[in-house]
Amino acid sequence: MKKIIISAVAKNGVIGKSSGEMSWHSKEEFQHFKSTTFGFPVIMGRVTFETLGKPLKGRLNVVITRNDKLNYDFEELKIVDSLNTAYSFCERQNYDKIFIIGGASIYSQAMETADEMIISIMDFDAEGDVYFPKIDENIWEVTSRDKRNGFEVLFYARKK
Ligand SMILES: NC(=O)c1ccc[n+]([C@@H]2O[C@H](COP(=O)([O-])OP(=O)(O)OC[C@H]3O[C@@H](n4cnc5c(N)ncnc54)[C@H](OP(=O)(O)O)[C@@H]3O)[C@@H](O)[C@H]2O)c1
Numbered sequence: 235m236k237k238i239i240i241s242a243v244a245k246n247g248v249i250g251k252s253s254g255e256m257s258w259h260s261k262e263e264f265q266h267f268k269s270t271t272f273g274f275p276v277i278m279g280r281v282t283f284e285t286l287g288k289p290l291k292g293r294l295n296v297v298i299t300r301n302d303k304l305n306y307d308f309e310e311l312k313i314v315d316s317l318n319t320a321y322s323f324c325e326r327q328n329y330d331k332i333f334i335i336g337g338a339s340i341y342s343q344a345m346e347t348a349d350e351m352i353i354s355i356m357d358f359d360a361e362g363d364v365y366f367p368k369i370d371e372n373i374w375e376v377t378s379r380d381k382r383n384g385f386e387v388l389f390y391a392r393k394k
Contacts, residue, residue, distance in 0.1 A: 235321070235324060235325050235329060235330060235331060235332060236330065236331040236332070236349050236350065237321065237331075237332055237334065237344065237347060237348045237349050237350075238331060238332070238333050238334065238348065238349065238350045238351065238352060239333075239334045239341060239344055239345065239348045239350070239351040239352070239353075240267060240270060240271060240333050240334070240335055240351070240352045240353075241335075241336060241341060241351075241352075241353050241354070241366055242260070242263050242267070242353075242354040242356060242385070243353055243354065243355055243356065243366045244257065244258070244356045244358060244359055244360035244362070245355065245356060245357070245358060245359050245360075246359040246360065247365045247366055248359070248360040248361070248362035248363075248364065248365060249336065249337065249338060249362070249364050249365060249366050250285070250336075250337060250338075250362050250364040251361070251362040251363060251364060252363050252364055254281075254284070254285050256285075257360040257361055257362040258356065258358070258360050260356065260384055260385065262382055262383050262384055262385070263354050263356070263382075263384065263385050266354065266382065266385075266387065267335075267354075268290075270333070270352060271290070271293055271333045271335070272292050272293060273292060273293065274293060274294075274329060274331055274332055274333055275293060275294040275295075275296055275320075275324045275327070275329055275332040275333065276290055276293045276294070276295055276296065276332075276333050276335045277296045277298065277317070277320045277321075277324075277332060277333065277334045277335065277340070277344075278295070278296070278297060278298070278334075278335045278336055278337070278340060279297075279298050279299075279336065279337050279339055279340040280297055280298065280299040280301070280304065281337055281339075282335065282336045282337040282340070283295070283297045283306075285337075288308060289308050289309075289310045289311050291310075293310070294310055294312065294324070294327070294329075295308075295310055295311045295312070296311075296312045296313075296314055296320045296323065296324065297311065297312070297313050297314070298314055298315070298316065298317060298319075298320060298340060299313060299314075299315070300315065302315065317334075317340065317343050317344060317347070320332075321347075334348060337364060338364050338365060338366065338367065341366060341367055342367040345367060345369075348392075349391070349392060350389065350390060350391050350392075351369075351374065351388075351389075351390035352387060352388075352389055352390075353366070353369075353387070353388045353390065354382075354385045354386070354387050354388075355385060355386050355387075355388060356384065356385045357384050357385055357386075369390070372393070373392060373393060374390045374391070374392060374393065375390065375391060375393050376388050376389065376390055377389050377390065377391045
């Protein structure tokens with residue numbers, strides 16, 4: 235099962251605001267995110283889920299928390315206690331790929347184990363105080379790039 239990090243990162247590294255507000259809106263980037271992840275599990279931290287407010291449609295939503303009392307009244311939602319539990323749950327459902335969709339704390343943990351990253355670099359700086367973790371160029375290499383309207387998608391793979 236391929237584990238893929240997907241994120242949208244402003245030119246200055248910002249991915250969001252700790253207040254929960256979105257730092258920007260890009261219809262095109264959202265469409266790219268949707269078409270890439272549709273049909274596959276999306277794994278996220280509890281804060282990111284609460285920012286979304288409800289599960290992303292057409293995808294199994296897996297939310298990571300340390301709070302064993304956490305419960306949301308939604309279908310297509312699985313609550314787990316770690317990234318590894320999320321992986322094994324999706325593996326048992328026989329998915330051949332899964333997407334790790336944030337936020338910052340889950341990205342840094344997932345960078346240890348992910349196989350690929352799909353990072354949209356937005357054409358602008360953004361206001362915010364949550365940043366994408368530093369990408370170690372000794373570990374990750376860009377395998378292709380795709381210029382879109384307002385952003386560029388960088389495809390990363392782990393160096394062999
Ligand atoms: N631009 C993008 O592509 C993008 C994508 C996603 C999110 N974001 C932004 O990122 C920000 C949220 O990121 P964040 O780092 O603050 O929060 P987060 O990673 O979404 O969630 C953090 C929470 O996940 C749980 N968690 C983390 N590690 C865990 C572990 N090892 N075991 C069990 N539970 C664990 C904890 O939940 P509990 O506190 O419940 O225990 C923790 O408080 C928001 O601003 C959001 O808008 C941006």
